[in-house]
Amino acid sequence: MTNLNKELPAQKEPVSKPHEEKPSTSSTLKLLLGYAKPHRLTFVGVAFCALLGISAELLQPLIVQIAIDDHLVKGEGGGALIKLGLLYLGIAVVSFVFTYLQNNLLQYAGQSIIARIRKDLFGHISKMSMSFFDRTHSGSLVTNVSNDTETISQFFTQVLLSLVRDGMMLVLIIALMFSLDVELAAFSMLILPVIFIVAALFRSYLRSTYQQARSRLSRLIAFTAENLSGMGLIQSFRQEEEQLGRFTEQNRNYWTANLRQIRSNVLFNRTFDILGNAALVLMVWLGGRAVLGQSMEVGVLYAFVSYIRQFFQPINQITMQWNTFQSTTVAVERIQRVLETKSDVREPDSGQTVPLDPRDVRGEVNFRDVTFGYRADRPVLKRLNLNIRPGEMIGVVGTTGAGKSTLISLLNRFYDVNEGSIEIDGTDIRRIPQSDLHAVVGLIQQDPYLFAGSIVDNVRLFREDVTREQVIEACRFVGAHPMVLRLQNGYDTHLSERGSGLSAGERQLISFARIVVFRPKILILDEATANLDSETEKLVQEALTSVSQGRTTIVIAHRLSTIMHADRILVMQEGEVTEQGTHAQLLASGGHYAELYRHARQSGRERLPG
Structure with missing residues (x-):
């Protein structure tokens, strides 16, 4: 063992x-x-x-x-x-x-x-x-x-x-x-x-x-x-x-x-x-x-x-x-x-701050010559250039260590780039107050975190300005409402730490409802369907289709069904985008994506390697 x-x-x-x-x-x-x-x-x-x-x-x-x-x-x-x-x-x-x-x-x-x-x-x-x-x-x-x-x-x-x-x-x-x-x-x-x-x-x-x-x-x-x-x-x-x-x-x-x-x-x-x-x-x-x-x-x-x-x-x-x-x-x-420990990611100086009103954001994202490594001597991304148009749905695939999760960590500004810049609607995110940035960029992770509290509190994240009616409407929108009603106390059901008692798919639906409540203009899904069974994935896929409407969406996925219908698929290798195009275009080119796709089909699963 x-x-x-x-x-x-x-x-x-x-x-x-x-x-x-x-x-x-x-x-x-x-x-x-x-x-x-x-x-x-x-x-x-x-x-x-x-x-x-x-x-x-x-x-x-x-x-x-x-x-x-x-x-x-x-x-x-x-x-x-x-x-x-x-x-x-x-x-x-x-x-x-x-x-x-x-x-x-x-x-x-x-x-x-x-x-x-x-x-x-x-x-x-x-x-x-x-x-x-x-x-x-x-x-x-x-x-x-x-x-x-x-x-x-x-x-x-x-x-x-x-x-x-x-x-x-x-x-x-x-x-x-x-x-x-x-x-x-x-x-x-x-x-x-x-x-x-x-x-x-x-x-x-x-x-x-x-x-x-x-x-x-x-x-x-x-x-x-x-x-x-x-x-x-x-x-x-x-x-x-x-x-x-x-x-x-x-x-x-x-x-x-x-x-x-x-x-x-x-x-x-x-x-x-x-x-x-x-x-x-x-x-x-x-x-x-x-x-x-x-x-x-x-x-x-x-x-x-x-x-x-x-x-x-x-x-x-x-x-x-x-x-x-x-x-x-x-x-x-x-x-x-x-x-006295200073955050590596800091608020912009008052003279350089560019406030961002979520209602005015179009959702265009640009990575310009971005180089980044968790250690200075080991870059994960190397002079990456990428343009994502407003409202576009992007799928990102690649083997482990290719830089997929690093891409979204930088866009959320969990870390700052070593070189280059990341822009939203032409504004460097280092000049945007972090509260504004996080109101614009929404993240759904592979294993969503739920807090000890009711379903209502977990959807609105304890914000009293979000009404119960808004929470219920959000759950209806993503298809979580029937699931919540099956619980003993409905929306008042008290969850323990990390939401134990709910399945992975049910927790994921709660996280989709959060997105609807907070309405970010840019949506990121970090392998959000990686651990779901086929039936639950169908529910989550429908929720994804609903919440991605009118939003710039970046999906890091291991399942083919999650990204096959994306406007564009990016293939990453060793910190660089080596291929991009629609599903059909990438299969026709016979490159690395086609190889990943062929490997997944031969194994009898729809799960891409990495």
């Missing part, structure tokens, strides 16, 4: 190209600040609530200190302690209220920012040229839109919160500690250099472990997506065990990287726990000696110990967020790399 590894799609290169530079930390922070700027007033509110909440929280040990030194030590109680107790309770309520407000404001701002990043990222990806998707993992892009944005969300809801709240708390605690006892406070500060040294030592290690884990996760997602897309092929060649083995290897690699990242985070965080506990023991010992020597009151020692415990809490929280900050930096770099 043939090994499936050769049949499955090859892994693509990462988004970044070898010559691209990694975004700097300053540029990633600039990107985050740019998205955060519209919410600056909200962040001011967060800081204000945090200040009030922290202040109320830090007053609590002082109230206890007053109760101990001014009342309990002197044997006093009664009304004064009740008042202090009520004050303590009131301050706790104030701390709760402002902490609640602070968290809600921050979540609102953070989630709003992430929603906008996701929208911008998806919008940017959807505008990229096909060459971008040729070299980019789909799994990597899914990770960018989902996981990386969630990581950035943690920056606003965790890291930023820690920097604001814990930073303020640290400053206020230091001030209160020095107000209680200068000597003990000074001893407490000796631990700060140690903390900075430990953080610096861990910084690069934490970053490398996270990058490795994210990279292996992207590969795992990409591998899974590719296998799900090719599951029919996997099962038909009985390659489940082979692919499971490959998946297990990818899964094990991610598991190993994940464990390494977790171990590094635990080691980092526990190191600070040890430092905090050691400092607390030192302060209790020094403070206890001072109390025994009667140079410090018991209440002051209680307050100081409370503050020293709280002193290491914000430090620990800030350091614990270091790995999240590292994760955020990596995630922003990945997203920034995508956002």
Whole structure:
């Protein structure tokens, strides 16, 4: 049995190209600040609530200190302690209220920012040229839109919160500690250099472990997506065990990287726990000696110990967020790399733009000295010249690799020509806005893509300006109406992804209905009947006859019946048009088309080779 590894799609290169530079930390922070700027007033509110909440929280040990030194030590109680107790309770309520407000404001701002990043990222990806998707993992892009944005969300809801709240708390605690006892406070500060040294030592290690884990996760997602897309092929060649083995290897690699990242985070965080506990023991010992020597009151020692415990809490929280900050930096770099990737196919400059009104388009297409290759050293089309008259139906045949699909990819401007030009009604398509171009050029592919949604939504592609009545009329026009009515819920039948549940012919009829709804002046069919049985092909052929009326039509076909009645048939070999004419003329000339035709007839099929 043939090994499936050769049949499955090859892994693509990462988004970044070898010559691209990694975004700097300053540029990633600039990107985050740019998205955060519209919410600056909200962040001011967060800081204000945090200040009030922290202040109320830090007053609590002082109230206890007053109760101990001014009342309990002197044997006093009664009304004064009740008042202090009520004050303590009131301050706790104030701390709760402002902490609640602070968290809600921050979540609102953070989630709003992430929603906008996701929208911008998806919008940017959807505008990229096909060459971008040729070299980019789909799994990597899914990770960018989902996981990386969630990581950035943690920056606003965790890291930023820690920097604001814990930073303020640290400053206020230091001030209160020095107000209680200068000597003990000074001893407490000796631990700060140690903390900075430990953080610096861990910084690069934490970053490398996270990058490795994210990279292996992207590969795992990409591998899974590719296998799900090719599951029919996997099962038909009985390659489940082979692919499971490959998946297990990818899964094990991610598991190993994940464990390494977790171990590094635990080691980092526990190191600070040890430092905090050691400092607390030192302060209790020094403070206890001072109390025994009667140079410090018991209440002051209680307050100081409370503050020293709280002193290491914000430090620990800030350091614990270091790995999240590292994760955020990596995630922003990945997203920034995508956002900074320029499409190879770009909108024309404002001074060169030629707007195209679909109602005024005649449909004349000209290829002028077009040379193109997916790699510069391997041209697929070589100085191609071709004129297609308005309303003409052109059939294109040729063996695999002759350049048939490349021809229509260039006309749709999925790629730009390397040399020469392609014109519609005398206008270079590079000067036409892409929205105008795609409104004029309609494409029906061999395997039409249907989205998860109703029949109506799939015909009008979720555009609300297209009415239900227009959809039904389009389906009637192409002969799809009886098929739709046979479905359980008719036009409201919900299709799953890719339209599973519909036959290839039924999906193709839906795609023809789209053409009727959007009315492009130039219609391209990329082997639209290649995988259909004879009965279904007849329905699709009738639909093609209907929708091609009054349109310039280019048909890439493997079936003779699809192109025999074309106004002109082009025969392509190695990126050049070697023959052209009607079916009868080409048979009479006895060239390559006649040979293809003879081969198809001898094999007992109406399918042309290639």
